Amino acid sequence: MNDPEKSQQKLSKETLLPLLADYVLKHGMAGASLRPLAKAAGTSDRMLIYHFGNKERLISELLKFIADAYSRALDRALSGTRPKSRQELLDRITSFTGGPEMEPFLALWWDIVAGSARNVPGYRHAAQSVMSHLLEWLIGQMPEGDPDPEGGAQFLLTLIEGAQMLSTAGYAKVGRDGIVAARL
Numbered sequence: 001m002n003d004p005e006k007s008q009q010k011l012s013k014e015t016l017l018p019l020l021a022d023y024v025l026k027h028g029m030a031g032a033s034l035r036p037l038a039k040a041a042g043t044s045d046r047m048l049i050y051h052f053g054n055k056e057r058l059i060s061e062l063l064k065f066i067a068d069a070y071s072r073a074l075d076r077a078l079s080g081t082r083p084k085s086r087q088e089l090l091d092r093i094t095s096f097t098g099g100p101e102m103e104p105f106l107a108l109w110w111d112i113v114a115g116s117a118r119n120v121p122g123y124r125h126a127a128q129s130v131m132s133h134l135l136e137w138l139i140g141q142m143p144e145g146d147p148d149p150e151g152g153a154q155f156l157l158t159l160i161e162g163a164q165m166l167s168t169a170g171y172a173k174v175g176r177d178g179i180v181a182a183r184l
Contacts, residue, residue: 013051016041017065024062025104028111029123032059056122063112063126067133070105074137083143087183090156094163094179098172110168131157 023040024032031037034045034055041048052058077096083089096102112130115123138157142149159182163175 011041011043011047011051013061016043016048016051017062020058020062021066021069024066025108028108029115030111032062034058059122059126060129063130064133066105066108067130070102071133071137073101073105078141083141085143086146086152086156089141089143090159090179093156093160094176097160097164098167106164106168110165 019041020037023037027036034048037058038045038048048058049055052061074093074096078089078092083092097106109130112123112127116127135153135157138153139149142152146152159179163172163179166172166175166178
């Protein structure tokens with residue numbers, strides 16, 4: 001017999017975050033209110049607050065968890081070998097991010113960006129947090145001996161985000177052609 005009290009005791013941030021991330025990746029940020037999140041995790045909204053302190057901290061930790069998962073997926077795609085050039089890094093990232101595994105991440109990302117553009121409370125902070133995380137990750141992926149890893153990462157991030165936005169709007173070919181025209 002399942003004792004609900006005992007199953008609640010097994011909950012932790014570490015066990016909740018993957019369940020919450022799956023839900024948000026499927027339903028977007030519009031579904032990120034406490035009751036639907038709690039239902040997706042098999043708990044109560046009160047227990048989510050117990051584990052995270054408040055909704056803002058829950059969302060912040062959830063988005064960091066999702067950004068980490070995105071970074072790990074990119075790491076796997078780059079197969080652990082450091083690229084020899086910025087162009088190689090750009091090509092590897094754009095070919096992977098255009099695949100089906102990344103679609104839920106990108107849909108969530110544009111959801112966050114749209115909320116930030118509309119000044120929805122918390123979205124700007126979330127967007128900045130995700131961007132900072134991705135920029136830091138990208139700096140760490142720059143080729144050995146790159147003369148300006150931070151500047152190069154900023155440049156590549158701009159190209160990648162622009163190409164992804166164009167693809168989302170139905171202009172993937174324009175994004176790809178633009179990247180080809182910008183050969184580094």
